[in-house]
Amino acid sequence: MSDFDLFAMETLAADASRQVLANPHASAADYRQALGTLLTHFERLVRETRRMISQSDRREAEMNQLNARLGELARRLQYEATHDGLTGVLNRAAITDRAEQLMGAVILLDIDHFKRINDHHGHPCGDATLIELTRRVLATLPAEAMLGRLGGEEFLVVCPGMRLGEAAILAETVREQVAGQPFTAGGHALAVSISAGVALLMADAHSAYQSADAALYRAKSGGRNRVEVAR
Structure with missing residues (x-):
């Protein structure tokens, strides 16, 4: 099974536009249709890109928070491993x-x-x-x-x-x-x-x-x- 291509529709639209561009007999209507199709897919591409960036930013923020919590946990464990629980001095x-x-x-x-x-x-x-x-x-x-x-x-x-x-x-x-x-x-x-x-x-x-x-x-x-x- 081949991997899912998120931008398969955009690829097809680009290929169709190239065919119109390469056709010396293409009409103005053909160009308008190709341009409209490209614009539609371009807007979808922009939306998907923004969504992916937003998700990436959220995941990065979550990862930073997780790393901070892990760092604090490591420091607390290190402290507890080297200090007396009652007095707070070294064990x-x-x-x-x-x-x-x-x-x-x-x-x-x-x-x-x-x-x-x-x-x-x-x-x-x-x-x-x-x-x-x-x-x-x-x-x-x-x-x-x-x-x-x-x-x-x-x-x-x-x-x-x-x-x-x-x-x-x-x-x-x-x-x-x-x-x-x-x-x-x-x-x-x-x-x-x-x-x-x-x-x-x-x-x-x-x-x-x-x-x-x-x-x-x-x-x-x-x-x-x-x-x-x-x-």
């Missing part, structure tokens, strides 16, 4: 990936006695505490530092290009920012503090995390609400 995989690509220092911090908040005031209050903690920490960090939630009440700060002593000072500033004012969550005024471990971040991010974790353990064992530097 464990994303902050670990950043740490593996950088050198500097890391701060591992943990909310003291966080389980008591959940047990005594409920998990919504605990969630509000995590959100407020995130806000206070982010307000204290320099622009180049990155904050990620490792899980539960444990967070990791990656400080690119920062020396160990500078990171220790920053960790102490964060600790003071958290403990300086009570948290208001679920209608409760809570005294919240953190403990933190600080370590150098060199080529091995896993070793840096282990060193910071050991320092955090000493901070917890030493009474909490304090900062310890990796040895």
Whole structure:
């Protein structure tokens, strides 16, 4: 079966007009008839062309809208894949990936006695505490530092290009920012503090995390609400 030719009638009209033009004996009536037929088909051709252009424009607009929606969906999926759903900071995989690509220092911090908040005031209050903690920490960090939630009440700060002593000072500033004012969550005024471990971040991010974790353990064992530097 041959393909449908949208302009088959116009082709036939053009062929008929050529025959009239090639006929030296064609009369004026023949020319008028050929011209009228050509004009009729030309007008139809113009209408069809306009209709096709209009359809093409609509489809292009629809395609642009679809591409925009797909782009937004891709950005949202990328964000959700790399950020913590509760606090909005980087999730464990994303902050670990950043740490593996950088050198500097890391701060591992943990909310003291966080389980008591959940047990005594409920998990919504605990969630509000995590959100407020995130806000206070982010307000204290320099622009180049990155904050990620490792899980539960444990967070990791990656400080690119920062020396160990500078990171220790920053960790102490964060600790003071958290403990300086009570948290208001679920209608409760809570005294919240953190403990933190600080370590150098060199080529091995896993070793840096282990060193910071050991320092955090000493901070917890030493009474909490304090900062310890990796040895």
